[in-house]
Amino acid sequence: MSASESAAKTSGEKRITRKDLFISYVIWTFFSHSNYNYERLQASAFAHAMTPVIKRLYGGDKEQTREALQRHLVFFNTAPDIGGVIHGITIAMEEQKANGEDVTDNAITSTKTGLMGPMAGIGDTISQGIITPLLLALGISITGLGTEAQKTGDLTGITGNVLGPILYFILASIATIAIGYFFYTQGYKQGRSFVTTVLKSGLMDKVIMGASVLGNIVLGALTAQFVMVYVGWTVNIGDTTVRIQQDVLDKILPGLLPLGLVILTWWLLMKGFHPIKLLLVYVVVCILGAIPFMGPQPQYITDACGSSILQPYGPCQPPADTSTDGE
Amino acid sequence: MFKKQRVGLQLSRQAKIALTISTMLVIIGIPTAVQSMTLTETAPSESVTISLFQSILIGLGYYLSQGPWLAGLGFVTLYRPLVAGLFVGLILGDPAQGALLGAAINLIYLGFISAGGAIPGDPGLAGWVGTTIALAGNLNYGAALALAVPIGLLGTVIWNARMTVDAAFMHMADRAADKADIGGVVRANILYPQIWLFLITFVPVTIAVYLGASFIGDVINGFPVWLLGGLAIAGGVLPAIGIAMNMKFIFMGTAIPYFFVGYLVMVVLGNQVSIMVLAVIGVALAFLHVAFLGDRVKTAAKPESAKLTKAKAQEKEATR
Numbered sequence: 294m295s296a297s298e299s300a301a302k303t304s305g306e307k308r309i310t311r312k313d314l315f316i317s318y319v320i321w322t323f324f325s326h327s328n329y330n331y332e333r334l335q336a337s338a339f340a341h342a343m344t345p346v347i348k349r350l351y352g353g354d355k356e357q358t359r360e361a362l363q364r365h366l367v368f369f370n371t372a373p374d375i376g377g378v379i380h381g382i383t384i385a386m387e388e389q390k391a392n393g394e395d396v397t398d399n400a401i402t403s404t405k406t407g408l409m410g411p412m413a414g415i416g417d418t419i420s421q422g423i424i425t426p427l428l429l430a431l432g433i434s435i436t437g438l439g440t441e442a443q444k445t446g447d448l449t450g451i452t453g454n455v456l457g458p459i460l461y462f463i464l465a466s467i468a469t470i471a472i473g474y475f476f477y478t479q480g481y482k483q484g485r486s487f488v489t490t491v492l493k494s495g496l497m498d499k500v501i502m503g504a505s506v507l508g509n510i511v512l513g514a515l516t517a518q519f520v521m522v523y524v525g526w527t528v529n530i531g532d533t534t535v536r537i538q539q540d541v542l543d544k545i546l547p548g549l550l551p552l553g554l555v556i557l558t559w560w561l562l563m564k565g566f567h568p569i570k571l572l573l574v575y576v577v578v579c580i581l582g583a584i585p586f587m588g589p590q591p592q593y594i595t596d597a598c599g600s601s602i603l604q605p606y607g608p609c610q611p612p613a614d615t616s617t618d619g620e
Numbered sequence: 621m622f623k624k625q626r627v628g629l630q631l632s633r634q635a636k637i638a639l640t641i642s643t644m645l646v647i648i649g650i651p652t653a654v655q656s657m658t659l660t661e662t663a664p665s666e667s668v669t670i671s672l673f674q675s676i677l678i679g680l681g682y683y684l685s686q687g688p689w690l691a692g693l694g695f696v697t698l699y700r701p702l703v704a705g706l707f708v709g710l711i712l713g714d715p716a717q718g719a720l721l722g723a724a725i726n727l728i729y730l731g732f733i734s735a736g737g738a739i740p741g742d743p744g745l746a747g748w749v750g751t752t753i754a755l756a757g758n759l760n761y762g763a764a765l766a767l768a769v770p771i772g773l774l775g776t777v778i779w780n781a782r783m784t785v786d787a788a789f790m791h792m793a794d795r796a797a798d799k800a801d802i803g804g805v806v807r808a809n810i811l812y813p814q815i816w817l818f819l820i821t822f823v824p825v826t827i828a829v830y831l832g833a834s835f836i837g838d839v840i841n842g843f844p845v846w847l848l849g850g851l852a853i854a855g856g857v858l859p860a861i862g863i864a865m866n867m868k869f870i871f872m873g874t875a876i877p878y879f880f881v882g883y884l885v886m887v888v889l890g891n892q893v894s895i896m897v898l899a900v901i902g903v904a905l906a907f908l909h910v911a912f913l914g915d916r917v918k919t920a921a922k923p924e925s926a927k928l929t930k931a932k933a934q935e936k937e938a939t940r
Contacts, residue, residue: 328809328813330785330790341809356800362805366794431895452717457723461697466693502874507906510898514893514898519856567740579851
């Protein structure tokens, strides 16, 4: 206590400079996941990001430096971009504490732990759940991956457009940096009230709602573009052969099976199935469906293209009569 | 003063390290052993051979995708197969094809989300190594996609090794903090964990790619035609999982109908409309939707974020 009083007397009020804040932001941006671990997740990264602040506020005072470092080495985990608001708030609180205001260790720690959960939830939803997939969808479709490439299963014929990944790289970088910097500095300038006003005003809800609408449209389009399920069954009714895929399902709604598959997968995931398990199950089912003797129609066995019960077209080239169906 | 939480995963840590090391030995060892056994076989002329220098670049790329050196952007850029594919393509001399393969693999990981330190598969490894093998072996689309699945699974082993061992550096940071040693805390956050990360990412990937990529590609090309056909079918089915994983986050509430709108627009227009056009329409609809709902907007994603928060709280409890 005496040390901080004497320091305050000699140097007046201690202030964080713009540069300190910026350096702290840069450290957090770079090293937030540098020492990511199961024990305390981003704890050491938080302490690291606080080092410019600690140097400025408690520089030269060993006891206070130690306490500050220990204070910030507790369990911490949040979204790296919008979670920066917590750092901003913490820096503001540290500043008040260093200037003799009554800010206890507990107040700082409970602010951090209280905010990291909601911020991680919102941040993961917005950046990982909406922004990144949207930009990825954009990049993937610009790259030129389309239905035709998948139907033939052969990518050698088409040329990819490198603009897709480049555009994704630039847009994703700009979005991440801009969001991160905005929240870091606003957290410091406006303190706790920033978070409470943003959360209470319902702005986040509106942003997430709007982004969900956009995301759902794009996901629906991706389903139509990239998911492909066919059945090769045919049913003989009298003299006519009815092909289940072309004559029944496509007449009801083109691409009914892909839509059904995506909804089914979503439902299974919501039921708690692990995505990796689902991946393996789907691969096994597809391979089993492609084994010749599983197919009901013997002529598929001799098809060198590997056509089968699940895929009437085969990976080589679609038969002439089906190419006009406009899948 | 408050008490620090020092109780971690001490009990199982040694077992996990042992598991990690043995798995890495398997990753490195199997391609080596198999290759030495099959040296007499002649490789098809179409496959690309990968030089040591190219392998090093690929290993370095995978390390950077997890490392901090790109302003923390590695996770949103290099870690995604779309970008990884482009770079692998550049390294191997066919950027267009690499980007295409990367885009294909990325479809599985479209809804990839890392929350609370757990990851469902590793898109980074799937992107870097999967594209390399697919390019080197001239694989078809379905085979590349199906190959990316087990590779992504192996990646979780690397991730777990990183997350487990890094806990030890946490205690170094504690000791440095006890001595008020700021530099020590910084070293514990950057230096040691990054050396460890480099060892478990760069080294196995470089060796595996150098010794195994062409070989694995040849093996897959030697599969019977029905198996290749099955993998090609899987290529059409697997993107469903990537899309559904993302739907878990946003396919709820009043936003649900828009999924079918997007789907039908694409189907009716015969896949001829670009995603960009749909995205612009989507932004307009999103504004209208929020404006008309006004104050009655109850966030669609709220249950998910609440769930995440809860999961994190539970994890925190578990680590105590």
